[in-house]
Amino acid sequence: MKIENSKASNWYKQAEDKANQYFQTLLSYLKNNKSTTILYKEILMWKRSHRAILGAMYPGYDKRLVNDKGYLSWLANKGKLDRYLERSISYIYLRDLGKNLSDKETKERITHEKQKLKHSIEQGDSIIDQFRLSAIYRWAQKEAVEEALIWVWNKVNTITDALPKAFDAAHAKRKLIKTIAGVVMQALDDLPNDSTKGERTKQVDKAIRLGYAYGITYPFIDDLLDSDLLSSSEQETFSMMIETAIINQAAPRWTKWQGNNQQFMELVQHELSAAIASIAEKHQKETKDQFFEQAYVFFKSQELDRAKTLQNTEYTNEAIYLPVIVKSASSRLIVRGVLGNAKDHSSNERMFYYGIYNQLSDDFADLFDDMEAGAVTPYTYYLTYKDQRPDLINPFELYWTVITYLIHHVYQADEQAKEVILARAINGLRRFKAKHGKKKYQQIMHELKFGDNKLQRLIQQMVEKATDVDFLDKRLRDDMSQSFRQEQQEKADITREIKRLRQEINELLYFSNNKQVNDSAEKITDAANYSLQGSGKRLRPIMSWMVAEKVYHFDKDAITPLLKSLELMHTASLIFDDLPAQDNATIRRGRPTLHEVYNTALAELTGLFLTQQATYEQASLKKFDPEKVLELIRYASHITAEMCKGQAMDLASKETEQTVAQLETMCYYKTGMGFEASLLMPAILAGINTNEKQQLIDFAYHAGIAFQMKDDLLDVEGDATTLGKSSGMDQVNNRSTFVSLLGKTGARKKMWEHYCDAEEALMQLPEAYHFLHYILLYLIKRVN
Structure with a gap:
């Protein structure tokens, strides 16, 4: 172990020595004011190409920043889209791949990617939707x-x-x-x-x-x-x-x-x-050693930074900056090395020098969070001790020194590299200002001011005026972060809502006994209650309730009969499905099936009893247009008849190998139509247009098949305890399934294909239907 530790220490020392050489070079630029003179001229020249896009010329510009399609359309209308896309793609090639932007092949690839993206935008596609x-x-x-x-x-x-x-x-x-x-x-x-x-x-x-x-x-x-x-x-x-x-x-x-x-x-x-x-x-041994060496260097630099405390007044500039240079370089080199393919030494060198530019920009963006957490970064340490420690380097001044070095010594004054680096720097300052407000921004800029006032005024002028400095990846990052947080919150909200609705629906599903009638006659209500009181998911009435409430704003009391009817219809179908003459199942919803507890004849009667009660409930929808209620009853009767055909197909499939297409058709009849009914019944009452109905039908078709495919996978991967029903029944009944035809991997792929079809149908529906996205995810993620 001592040998290994010695070897690891040597890895870090080599990285630190290289970082120190770079750092000393930057310090020499700082001391003789090389960077400020050169950089002032560069920004002044760069400013000329950006004069036409001063914010004052386009009133309302900032409002467009909140809208993906609107912003891209604005750029296209102003003739700025090409430069925006080229800069954004070039940035990724420079930052993530370490490319020389003046290289002919790199230029051709950037142009190719730009044209692809531009075509997609011109077709009206949302960039975030592509993710x-x-x-x-x-x-x-x-x-x-x-x-x-x-x-x-x-x-x-x-x-x-x-x-x-x-x-x-x-x-x-x-x-x-x-x-x-x-x-x-x-x-x-x-x-x-x-x-x-x-x-x-x-x-x-x-x-x-x-x-x-x-x-x-x-x-x-x-x-x-x-x-x-x-x-x-x-x-x-x-x-x-x-x-x-x-x-x-x-x-x-x-x-x-x-x-x-x-x-x-x-x-x-x-x-x-x-x-x-x-x-x-x-990995081969050589590339594996290189990867783990970089991994150690990165981990060690993180550990050194993590161990620092703002209470320590004696950190040297080297102690502050060297771990930053090391970790920012190694983090990018690890990504290049993880595949074991990266052998381009020049790309690795460019990424090494680039790292601190990116890290100082990120540290500035996170300044207030780091201050609150007590984290030591070049910015937090300098702002804490600059009045006591005149020897401390101003990280903002160093940042612009790094920019000068990158433009002239790493990228040899390449115009596209200059455009990317300067636009990225100005954009970072603009984003900070937009996030924290003008007052806080000005306070920080005052704290971070350095010797060359002329350069600083020019930088702030560009921060104030330039608008064409945005990057697609920053917009995507913001959109993704917002989307994930929104998804996280919506998922939690939907989960709570489903739990609440399930409980409320459970309370509706009970038939009271008529004590004046012979006890033997009342067995049917006992049997119905037994079937209804199992641990059902109540997915169909929940979907219907959400559509009725979120899309059409129906009152709960008005829609209650419909919700009851959906679960009564579904439970009846399960009773028939479990009968000895059909699937001969012994467990349903975590309990013995109805015919096991009572007998087959009573189970058959109970199924019929529930279907008739479902029709009775539908006829009780008194708060809606009678013509719409009649249309709903006709539709429900048709769906029930079609689902019977699906079960007949299922029974006929025993002992006979089916094709995938035949199975998909059968799934639609057995499961997809039940989902369709849940969505379409409130839609019928609302009187929606034919196109919207068709999108709901398409969604239900693919969601229902995906649901059944997940059932087939669970049948071979789950157990009776988690499933709430007997596992392996398809094999016992010698019935074709998506798993038996396609294998588990093939079935999963097919399930995901139907998920995509359902999601694409959902995207054509109004935003109010968005909650169905989480229902769809549940169908393919569930474990029971």
Whole structure:
């Protein structure tokens, strides 16, 4: 172990020595004022090309910033879209891939990507919609990596759902997805132009899995050690384990965690162990050693920064800045190295020098959060001690020195690199000002002022006036963060609402006994109550209730008969489905089936009793137009008859192998029509247009088939306790299923395809139907 520690110390020393050389070069620029003179001229020249886009010329410009399509349309109308897209794509090639923007091949790739994106925008597509789950899955289908995407989607959701409240789950999800996307982008860039389809698929699949393996370290190492979830001694123990794992390139022996964090820490240990093993086994020895060396350097620099405290008055400039240079460079080099393909030394060098530019910008953006947390960054430390420590370097001045060095010594004054770097700097200041307000911004600028007043005035003039300095990835980052937080909140709201509605519906589903009638006659009401009181999900009446309430604003009392009828119809179908002459099931909703408790004859009568009671309830919809109620009853009778046909198809399928198309048709009749009825019945009462009805039918069709495919998967993967019914019944009945025809992997892919079709139908509906997105997700995520 001592040898390993010595080797690791040498890794960090080499990185620190290189960082120090860079830092001393920057200091020399600072001391002889090289940077300010050069940079003033550069910004002055750059300003000329931006004069036509002064904010004062376009009243109302800032209002457009809140709208994706509106902003892009504004750019297109003003002839600014090409430059905006080229700058945004160039930024990614420079930041994430370390490319030389003057390189001919890089220019051609940027132009190609710009034209693709521009065409999409001109077609009216929303950029953020291209990052919807359905859109990403369509991309995965083209790349033939559906299995990897399904795997990583399940992983990401498991992780973010398990994060304790001390974590920012939306930020963790965005960071994880961004890391995976970065590794995939790196994989595609590394592919030779003559790669076969199979080679491309293999590389992208590998990138998705390794991107997750590396990305998981952010919430499960960095965020965990930054949080207060663990005690000081637990943090030290955990940190030593991670260091040992990196040095030995293998998961260490984990400690046994106790208390409230036990379940979460067991998940952390399981996922990190799998991640380390995955990275180690997919590398050759040379590239594996390089990756883990960079990983150690990054981890060590993070640890050094984490150990700092604002109470310490004696940190040197080197102590403040060297870990920042090291970690900002190594974090990007790790992403390049995780695939084991990166051998471009010049790209690695560019990324090394670029790192501190990006880090100082991020630290400035997070200034107030870091101050509140007591974190030591170049900005927080300087602002705390600048009056006591005249030797401290002003990080804002150093930031502009780094910009000068990058433009002239790393990118050789390339015009596109200059456009990206200067626009990124001005945009960062503008975003800070917009977020915190003019007063706070001016206060901070006063605190961070440095020697060259002329340069500072020019910078502030551009912050005040320039508008064409935005970047697509920043807009996407904001949209994704907002979307994830909104999704998180809406998901929690919908979950609570479903729980409440289920309870209220349960209270409606009870038939009282008529004591004046012979007891034997009342067995049918007892049997009905037994069937209705099982642990049903009540999904159909819940969907109907939400549509009625959220879309059409119907009163609960007015719609109650409809809700009751839907569950009565559904429960009746389950009773018939379970009969010995049909599926011969023994468990339903976690209890013995009705014919097991009573007898087959009474079960048949109870099913018929419930269907008639459902019609009675529908006829009791007194607060609606009678013609609409009559239309609803006709529709419900038709749907019930069609669902009977579906069950007949199901029975006929026993002992006979079906095609996938036949199974899909049968699923629509058996399940999709039930979903359709739940959505269309309140729509019929509301009298909506034909087009909206058709979109609801399309949604229900695909959602119902996806639901059945999930059922088929659960039938082979679940157990009676979690399912609430007997598992393996399809095999017992020798019945074709999506799993028997396609295998588990094929069935999952097909399920996701129908998910996408349902999501795409949903996108055509008014915004009020948005809650169905969460119902759809539930259908494919459920475990019972």
